[in-house]
Amino acid sequence: MSGSLESQVRRGESFAQAHEDGVRRAGRAGVAADGVVHLVVAWLAAQVALGGGGGSADSSGALRQIAEKPFGVVLLVALAVGFAALTAWQVLTVLTGTKTSHRVSAAAKGVVAAVLAVSCVRFAVGAGASAGTQQQTLTQRVLEAPGGPVLVVLAGLVVAGVGVALVVRGVRKDFEDKVEGTLSRPLRALGVAGWVARGVALAVLGALVVVSATGDTAKSRGLDAAFHEIAAQPYGVVLLLLVALGFAAYAVFTLLTAHRRVRA
Template identity: 45%
Template sequence: MSKKSPAKAARRAQNSGAVRMLARGGYVASGVLHILVAWLAVQLALGQSSGQADQSGAFSAIAQAPGGELLLWAVAVGFAALAVWQLATAALGVPNAENQAGARLKSLAKGVLYGVLAATGAQYAQGSGGSGSSEESMTARVLTMPGGPWLVGLAGLVIIGVGVYHVVKGVRKKFLRDLAGTGGGAVGPVVVRLGQVGYVAKGIALGVVGGLIVAAAVTADPSQAGGLDEALHTVRDQPFGTALLLVIGLGIAAFGLYSFARARFARL
């Protein structure tokens, strides 16, 4: 009987109307974060940066807004519900998936990611956000481990792969599989375009992040590593970087708007 209890708990979570409603709220929270990151990226491009152009900067912006603490708790709850949903899907299987093992692994990774975002939102709500280790210090620790450069390089290649996946998903409109009602035309062309632009822009940003991590592994220099903020700085410093960064920022904003639509149309 105890062996069946985890599966029963996962099934209850997946069938819970409250979890589904809160999970849709998680997509709204994702949209808010992406739009704030996009705004910070645009400010960076225009030389008016007021914070890190990444998720920590977005959480900080929410914290400083009127009612920020309440908003952060709402964001944390939404991401927590998405984490529960994805983990339950990973445990029970993904309906109609051609590669069930791959689909479960993908849901597991998403569940972990949303769980981290929920924990981060809760930390900022409690006033303790931003105290964690940076990507650079984490890379430095890994580089000192046996085989550390190989591990860091592998992590960078994985992130590049995720970036390529996002670009392909956007170009080929594979994200439509995540939405309900696409066959009947309930999802309009504006949502489709936002998804295409958003996934491509996010994929490019992830690719640059992965490239920085690979560079750190090759040179054994943790200062080469960095997260999204460092990646966007790198883009800005290239020839025509300001224009490219503006395009990426607008693309990330498009992904944020797509996330709002996904809160309505997501298959849950």
């Protein structure tokens, strides 16, 4: 009896492992999709730095740019499938992960991936909306609620904290454990530049969200507002171009390592 039970347990473990591997392989397509979106965001950020009009420099702006291209709808559908697979991978990580930090991170990334999947579908059918506008509206509603300004400040501090954490992670090269095997020097350099650039952008965004607690909700329009704020500073054009290059570096790193990812 015990031998039969152990055999069933082993078969169950084997099935779970096979299922997890399959979800991970599918989820890697979502990692590549994230790289595509970041590449377009990098181009939009560069347009902001150079004074060009390329639309909102955030994920929604990137998806709109894709939708307007030939075969854009087909690409959006492919991105939606990838983000949906990435969502499933993150849900599985939440359920089976052994480290609390990895499970919390997977939960956050799963929510973002799910939102991006839905956004891809909405832009594919022509119903997409600006993420910046939605965020500004949400901030206004929170400010109007009891204790709203305090909540907005706390949210801004959390975003800024995540930005600082990304910078530290990039400098310390903590992203290397996301990829199977070892990274070449060029890939490692791309990772450092990418994580630091994203961290800088999020830190600025967090600061702007805190400022929006005073009632200036235009400051809370997401990455687009952060990029414009960077560009408005002394030497801001140069700094924003560097940030745009960093986003591009992250995109290239993500695309080149997607097939080797063990974590998103």
